[in-house]
Amino acid sequence: MAYPHLTDEPGGIATATQIREGHISPLEAVDAMIARIEKLDPAINAVVVRDFDRARSAAKAMDGLDIMPHQPLFGVPMTIKESFAIGGLPSCWGFKEYEGQLQDADSTVVRQLKAAGAIFLGKTNVPPALADWQSTNPVYGRTGNPHDTSRSPGGSSGGSAAAVASGMSPLEYGTDIGGSVRVPAHFCGVWGHKTSWGLVSKQGHDHPAFKGTDAHDGVLSIAGPITRNADDLALLLELTAILPLRRHEKPLKDCRFLLLAEHPVSEVDAGVRGPIEAAVDSMRKAGITVDDHSPDLPDLAGDHGAYMRMLNIAMARGAPAPDGSVASAADWFDLLDLQARCELSWANLFESYDFVLAPPAPVLAIEAVEGQSFQGDTLINGQMVPAANGLAWAGIATFPNLPSTVLPVGGTGNLPCGMQVIGPRWADFDCIAAAKAIGALLHG
Structure with a gap:
């Protein structure tokens, strides 16, 4: 649709x-x-x-x-x-x-x-x-x-x-x-x-x-x-942009994509998975290479844990965690080391692929709730799961400092669905160009 x-x-x-x-x-x-x-x-x-x-x-x-x-x-x-x-x-x-x-x-x-x-x-x-x-x-x-x-x-x-x-x-x-x-x-x-x-x-x-x-x-x-x-x-x-960026925009047929549709921390609801898989199917029918697996994929679960720790420290701005603990300088430097390793892992993956495709979130637009949505649960494929787990799909680009373009690819019912096009660091214009080409392929 x-x-x-x-x-x-x-x-x-x-x-x-x-x-x-x-x-x-x-x-x-x-x-x-x-x-x-x-x-x-x-x-x-x-x-x-x-x-x-x-x-x-x-x-x-x-x-x-x-x-x-x-x-x-x-x-x-x-x-x-x-x-x-x-x-x-x-x-x-x-x-x-x-x-x-x-x-x-x-x-x-x-x-x-x-x-x-x-x-x-x-x-x-x-x-x-x-x-x-x-x-x-x-x-x-x-x-x-x-x-x-x-x-x-x-x-x-x-x-x-x-x-x-x-x-x-x-x-x-x-x-x-x-x-x-x-x-x-x-x-x-x-x-x-x-x-x-x-x-x-x-x-x-x-x-x-x-x-x-x-x-x-x-x-x-x-x-x-x-x-x-x-x-x-x-x-x-x-x-x-505060610095000039390279542009190596390639035709879609010359690009190699990796589809990341599963994450060990966050299952993807069928309402999101369906439109993304349909978009990828259209790409493959047009002769574009989209792989489902790669042995070079970074440690998603481990990186997510480090990302969440860094995210919580950054958002807290020095305030204690709910358990009363406060991150030390050593904790912070350990996280910076983990982030650097994550960046290297993704750089290695991009030696084989031009872009990674992924859901931006595991669900479509959520119902409005009282309080912070991350403190509750969300419905995914008939099961209630912690809503905060959905941050895993943001972290795959955030923790290694990568660019990501979201384009609309379809919808379920009256709700739209997007897809991330993630590329190597500083390949921002290439991500936008690839997303534009995918959008033209899907929607004319």
Whole structure:
């Protein structure tokens, strides 16, 4: 089946082209997007921080200006995850105690996109501390999945994906440490890219408790784009990457893929497995090599355990674990050693394969629940299992610092399903190009 989709609204490049060719003005583009937000967002609640007056003023100021070569997004309205700083707007990360705490300056990503001509309409919803696959908090309330508002759009960039999927924003930027770009893209049926760690600046993406200290998060966490097509992903990455990347884009028929559909920690539900296997079957019928097994596959169970320990330490920011323990410096250096070994294992695998295909999560969009979804169970193939086990599918790219592009590949019922295209570190544009080619093969 064709994957479920919600909107035929133009993407970022298409909107920029309309403006450049004089079909619409920046103000008309901004007003149209504001009207769409005002119409649709009462039911979805994705764009929770709104900056419409300043957006209109910025658009009016662009009227009659020449479009410079460095402004490929001239006049294009967009939104961004609430956790990114925009001067004059709040960034509370869903914490009631930081509600209304205004930011003094723009984050690096916001500055880069403004320099390219983008106009920010506002910011999108997150879970508290960016720590769930839901986007619900006591400040802004709950964001619903546009395909079924009783379900989650994912997290922590859930508001981002919901806004893009419903056509309330053509472009978004989120962050990912436990699937927070990839899972919302998967749940909402849009495109998302987890960047190679260190490729995009996280300056100005600071926990509100550390406002003004420039203590932005370090290990594992990345910033990455969410869009409705692959070309927009690539453009946003070009505009925000802090170093030039190689591009060895190969035709699909010349690529070798490894399908990773099983994980010792996390079973995959049939609702996810079915669309991914159908996509892989289409690839094989087109003459593309997709293997099911490799003797060079890293130690998935061992790496997942190390990933979870590193993830919990990074998220705790020095707070004791539930058992009262605090990681020592020796514990941390041991984890860095394990991470380096994991990176080498994946580099060895990529000597034989161009890309690895995998589910972004073991389930489709989950039903909204009270509290943090990771603290409960989830239904997989008729059995209730710990929901936190699903982080295994995020960790396969996060722990070794690899890039991963999620594209929509199909759906089950009225819910979309995505697939990860994971590549060697710094092969970000190659991942996006391969995902684009797979999408063209599947959907035309």
